[in-house]
Amino acid sequence: MSNITVCARFRPLSSKERSNHDDNVCVHSIDTENFIFKDEKEEDFKFSFDRVFYEKSEQAEVYEFLALPILGDAINGINGTIITYGQTGAGKTYSMEGPSIVECDEKRKGLVQRTVDGLFEYIKSSDESVKYMIKLSMVEIYMEKVRDLFDLSKDNIQLKESRVQGILLSGVTEISVFNSGEALQNLASGIANRAVGETQMNMASSRSHCIYIFTVQQEFTKEKRMKAGKLVLVDLAGSEKAEKTGAEGRVLDEAKTINKSLSALGNVINALTCGPPGKTNHIPYRDSKLTRILQDALGGNSRTALLCCCSPSCSNASESLSTLRFGTRAKHIKASPHAYHCSEENNVKKHGTCYTTKDESSERILTKLREKLDVEEVKLLEELFTLEGIFFYPNSVEDLKLAYEDVTLRTIVSLQQAVEELVCTVEVLKSENNTLKARIVAAAESIEALHKEARQNGNASVLHKIFDLNQFVSWIWPFSPTKC
Numbered sequence: 001m002s003n004i005t006v007c008a009r010f011r012p013l014s015s016k017e018r019s020n021h022d023d024n025v026c027v028h029s030i031d032t033e034n035f036i037f038k039d040e041k042e043e044d045f046k047f048s049f050d051r052v053f054y055e056k057s058e059q060a061e062v063y064e065f066l067a068l069p070i071l072g073d074a075i076n077g078i079n080g081t082i083i084t085y086g087q088t089g090a091g092k093t094y095s096m097e098g099p100s101i102v103e104c105d106e107k108r109k110g111l112v113q114r115t116v117d118g119l120f121e122y123i124k125s126s127d128e129s130v131k132y133m134i135k136l137s138m139v140e141i142y143m144e145k146v147r148d149l150f151d152l153s154k155d156n157i158q159l160k161e162s163r164v165q166g167i168l169l170s171g172v173t174e175i176s177v178f179n180s181g182e183a184l185q186n187l188a189s190g191i192a193n194r195a196v197g198e199t200q201m202n203m204a205s206s207r208s209h210c211i212y213i214f215t216v217q218q219e220f221t222k223e224k225r226m227k228a229g230k231l232v233l234v235d236l237a238g239s240e241k242a243e244k245t246g247a248e249g250r251v252l253d254e255a256k257t258i259n260k261s262l263s264a265l266g267n268v269i270n271a272l273t274c275g276p277p278g279k280t281n282h283i284p285y286r287d288s289k290l291t292r293i294l295q296d297a298l299g300g301n302s303r304t305a306l307l308c309c310c311s312p313s314c315s316n317a318s319e320s321l322s323t324l325r326f327g328t329r330a331k332h333i334k335a336s337p338h339a340y341h342c343s344e345e346n347n348v349k350k351h352g353t354c355y356t357t358k359d360e361s362s363e364r365i366l367t368k369l370r371e372k373l374d375v376e377e378v379k380l381l382e383e384l385f386t387l388e389g390i391f392f393y394p395n396s397v398e399d400l401k402l403a404y405e406d407v408t409l410r411t412i413v414s415l416q417q418a419v420e421e422l423v424c425t426v427e428v429l430k431s432e433n434n435t436l437k438a439r440i441v442a443a444a445e446s447i448e449a450l451h452k453e454a455r456q457n458g459n460a461s462v463l464h465k466i467f468d469l470n471q472f473v474s475w476i477w478p479f480s481p482t483k484c
C-alpha cells in the first residue's frame with residue numbers, strides 16, 4: 001500500500017498583498033520537502049510534504065513530480081486522480097490550466113495542457129501494434145448538481161456505481177480526440193461553459209468544482225486484448241470566508257454550497273484516516289456529489305495526488321494553515337490501486353480480495369457456465385462488451401458477471417435517454433399541431449366571411465376561388481368547421 005502523494009504549492013504574492021506593507025511572507029523554506037509556517041500570532045509550525053513548490057517553482061516541475069508518474073500509470077490501465085485544493089485565489093486553476101488553456105506560452109502551461117501533450121507524445125512513440133483511443137469528458141459540480149460542460153442540456157448528471165468501473169457519470173458526453181490541438185480546443189469550450197464569478201479575493205473565481213476526465217483505451221491488436229485507464233483532474237472550488245470575500249446573495253449561496261462539499265471532503269478524509277484500528281468504519285462518501293465522485297480516488301482504487309495551493313501572505317495565514325492541515329491529514333490515506341483490466345498472466349486484485357484464474361472453485365464454476373452457454377452466445381457477449389468499451393478478463397466468471405451488469409446498466413441508461421428524447425419530440429409535435437389547427441380555424445373563418453360577402457354580392461369568380469380554398473382546407477384538416 002502506498003500513500004497518496006501530497007504536495008504544497010505557494011504562489012507568488014499578489015499585487016494587492018505586495019502593496020500591503022504590513023504583510024509578510026509566512027513560509028520559510030527548509031528544503032524541497034519541509035518548511036516552517038508562521039501564523040498571525042508568530043507561532044511556528046513545521047510541515048513536511050512529498051514535495052513543496054515555492055513561489056519561484058515552474059509549472060513544469062509540478063507536472064513532472066505530481067502528474068507524470070500518474071499519467072504513466074493511467075496508460076497502463078491504473079486509474080489516476082490529481083486534485084488541486086486550497087483557499088480561493090490560492091492558485092488552483094493556475095496550476096491546472098495556466099493563465100489560459102489554449103493561448104498560453106510553453107512555460108506557463110498547466111497540468112491539463114501538459115497531460116494532454118504527454119498522452120499524445122506517448123502514443124506517438126508507442127508500438128504500432130497497439131491502437132490508442134483518448135476520450136474526454138468534462139463536468140462541473142455547481143450547487144450540488146453535476147453539469148456536463150460539453151453539453152449544457154445535461155445539467156443534472158446522475159452518478160451510478162459499477163463494481164467493475166467504480167463511480168460512473170451516467171450519460172456524460174465523451175469526445176474522442178486524436179491530437180493535442182483538438183483536445184485543448186474541446187477543453188477550452190468546456191471551460192467557457194464553467195460557472196465563474198468575481199469575489200473580492202479573485203477576479204475570476206471558480207464557483208464550481210471542475211472535473212476533467214481522460215479515458216485512455218488501448219487495444220492490443222495481435223493479442224486481441226484491451227486495457228483502459230482513467231485520469232481524472234479535479235480543480236476544486238476555493239474554500240472561503242464569506243466576510244473576507246464580500247460574498248452576498250447568489251455568491252453567498254454558492255460559497256455555502258462550496259464550503260459544505262469541501263467539509264464533506266474533509267469528513268471523508270477524517271473517516272479514512274481516523275477509523276478505530278482493525279475496524280472498517282463508515283465513510284460518508286454519499287454526503288456530497290464531490291465525495292461520491294472522488295470515492296475511487298480516496299477509497300484507494302486510484303493513484304492519487306493532491307496539490308495544496310496556498311497564498312504565502314500572512315494576511316491569509318489561517319486559510320493556508322487549514323489547507324496545509326488538510327494535506328497533512330490526506331497524507332495518511334492508504335491507496336492500493338489496481339489495473340482496470342489486465343493481462344492474462346496477471347492475477348486480478350479486486351475489492352480487497354485476490355484470486356487466481358486457476359483457482360479450483362472458479363474453474364469448477366467456469367466449466368459449469370461453459371456447459372450451459374453455447375459458444376456462439378459467449379462470442380456474442382464478448383463482442384457486445386468490446387463494442388461497449390467494457391473490458392473484462394474472459395476467464396473469470398466474476399468479471400463476466402460484472403461486465404454483464406455494466407452492459408445492462410448502460411442499456412437502461414441509453415433507453416431512458418431515448419424515452420426522454422421521444423417525450424420531448426412528442427411535446428414539440430403537439431405544440432406544432434396546435435399552432436397549425438389554430439391557423440386553419442382562423443383561415444376557415446375568413447373563408448366563411450368571404451363566402452357570405454361574395455354570395456350577397458353575387459360574385460361568381462370569388463365564389464369559385466372560395467370553393468377551391470375550402471376544398472384545400474378540408475383536405476389538410478377534414479374536421480375544419482367550414483362547409484361549402
Ligand SMILES: Nc1ncnc2c1ncn2[C@@H]1O[C@H](COP(=O)(O)OP(=O)(O)OP(=O)(O)O)[C@@H](O)[C@H]1O
Pocket residue numbers: 010011012014086087088089090091092093094095099202204205206207236237238239309
Ligand atoms: N504560481 C503562480 N504564478 C503566477 N501567478 C499565479 C500563480 N498561482 C496563481 N497565480 C495568479 O493568482 C491569481 C489567482 O489564482 P487562481 O485563479 O488560480 O486561484 P484559484 O485558487 O483557482 O481561485 P478560485 O478558487 O477562486 O477559483 C490568478 O491571477 C493567477 O494568475
